Amino acid sequence: xKRRQFIVGFGVAAWSSSVxxxxxxxxxxxxxxxxxxxxxNANFRALQQALLERGFVEGENLTFEYRSADGRNESFTELAxxxxxxxxDVIVTRGTPAALAAKAATATVPVVMAAAGDPLAIVGGPARxxxxxxxxxxxxxxxxxxxxxxxxxxxxxxxxxxxxxxxxNPSRRSEWSAIEAGAHSLGVAAQVLDTRTAxxxxxxxxxxxxxxxxxxxxxxDTLMQTHQGVVVRLAAAHRLPAIYxxxxxxxxxxxxxxxxxxxxxxxxxxxxxxxILKGAQxxxxxxxxxxxxxxxxxxxxxxxxxxxxxDAVISGADEVIR
Numbered sequence: 247x248k249r250r251q252f253i254v255g256f257g258v259a260a261w262s263s264s265v266x267x268x269x270x271x272x273x274x275x276x277x278x279x280x281x282x283x284x285x286x287n288a289n290f291r292a293l294q295q296a297l298l299e300r301g302f303v304e305g306e307n308l309t310f311e312y313r314s315a316d317g318r319n320e321s322f323t324e325l326a327x328x329x330x331x332x333x334x335d336v337i338v339t340r341g342t343p344a345a346l347a348a349k350a351a352t353a354t355v356p357v358v359m360a361a362a363g364d365p366l367a368i369v370g371g372p373a374r375x376x377x378x379x380x381x382x383x384x385x386x387x388x389x390x391x392x393x394x395x396x397x398x399x400x401x402x403x404x405x406x407x408x409x410x411x412x413x414x415n416p417s418r419r420s421e422w423s424a425i426e427a428g429a430h431s432l433g434v435a436a437q438v439l440d441t442r443t444a445x446x447x448x449x450x451x452x453x454x455x456x457x458x459x460x461x462x463x464x465x466x467d468t469l470m471q472t473h474q475g476v477v478v479r480l481a482a483a484h485r486l487p488a489i490y491x492x493x494x495x496x497x498x499x500x501x502x503x504x505x506x507x508x509x510x511x512x513x514x515x516x517x518x519x520x521x522i523l524k525g526a527q528x529x530x531x532x533x534x535x536x537x538x539x540x541x542x543x544x545x546x547x548x549x550x551x552x553x554x555x556x557d558a559v560i561s562g563a564d565e566v567i568r
Contacts, residue, residue, distance in 0.1 A: 271307050274523055277329035277337040277355075278312040279322060279344040281468040288494065292509035293338065293360070296516030302523075315344070317444060317472030319415060322347035330355055336519050341468055342368070342417040345379070353378055356522045360515040361508055363417030365533045380518060380528040382511045383535045384466070384491075390421060391428025393489045393504050396541070397461040398432055399559050400502065400548075401487050406435045408459035408486075410450055410477070412467040413440045425463055444473055451480040459486065466491035466505070474498055487553055493542040496567060501547045502555075506536040540564040 280287060290312075294304065302308040311332055313325040326347040329337055336356045339345045342363045349357070349368060359365050359381025366383075369376040398404045409425050411418045422438050429436035437457055439450035447469075454462060462481060464470055470477055471492075478500045481488040490496065491505040518531050544567040548555050560566055 273307055273309060274302065274336075275309045275311055275332065275334040276519065277332065277334035278310055279325055279329065279337060279339040279348060280312070280314050281317075281340050281344070281471045283314050283316070284312045289340070289360070289508040289512045293512040293516045293519075296513040297519065300516065300520045302520070315468050315472075317469050319343040319412075319468050323350065326351035336522055338515060338519065339381075341415075341466075343415060343468065345381075346416075349376060349379060356528045357381070358515050358518045358522070358528070361506070361511045363420070369533065374529055374533075377527070377529040380531040380533055382514055383533070384506050384508070384511065385417070385421075386506070386536045386539070387424075389491075389505060389539070390424035390463070391431065393463050393491075394425060394428045394432060394434060394436075396502060396504055396559065397463070397487060397489050398434065400553060400555055401461050404434055404460045406437065406457070406459050407461050407463060408454040408457065409436060409438050409463045409465065410441055410447075410454075410470065411438055411465040412442050412469045413438070414442050415465075415467050418465050418467055421465055441469065444469070444476075447473055447476055448480060451484050451486070454486060455484050462486045462488040464488055464490045464495065482547070482550060485551055487548075487551055493540065493565070496542045496544045496547075499544065499547055501544055501551065501553070503540075503542045505539060507538045507540050510538050511536070543567065 311329055311334055315321045322344050330352045337348050338358050338360050339348050340361050345359045345362045345368050357379040361384035362368060363385045365381050369379050394407055407429050409422055411422050413419055426436045439453055441447055441450045474495055478498050487501050490500050490503040492508055493503045496503045541563045542565045543555060543563045
């Protein structure tokens, strides 16, 4: 009798062990709504690495459904719907148009805004009636004025600054208003170059030259990010000292940037994704404003423009590319 019990017990144990060994690993699907193609996106790689450190391995227990607007904000609407149809576990967005598209596409799939202009406005204010969204802001009051001030430090005779903006993006209208106010406070005239399509970019630079702009502020829109190389090349060709929101423009040959650290925001977004996959509700995770700003200067670009960057600006920079 004892022998039969042992055999039966052994069989149950073996069966249980076998079932455990064959149990499928839970696979998660993360939808990405971003502004640039995956191979070019260093910010996405920061999120991917942060998730890897938390045990999420692409191809094993994690799949990314990556979708890029390729400079066309209007395409986010269908891309967001596609991700919802794919039944992803979480959607991660970059930028206001992507976040608004995700908001319109679903009220149930969790959405983490890795970087949005005004995330509180997107979720309906501090009361957060939109309960499936959380994330991080990429905008902070005063940043636009700071960009104009940096340009004035680099271009001491700055009298007129142009702003390359896509005013069809709701966030860019408020950005332009802040640039205009910041320039006015410094005694600098400001003009907006409303740039909504790729074909508009070169026309806007020609307009800046005709209007004798001394320097340029480049808005942080999908269009500019997608055509980053064109924007940087035209700024150099027109000999316009330009300041950008994000460091990747400077790494691509631009003069200077001042803004949030996008890789830092994406790493923080990975923490929110991790919490949501472990059961947290988006509304339980606080919407956070930028915590880290950085100034990056490219002295090679400055030399090509014939610009001498003051020592005080160089010493105050977080990174200098020589």
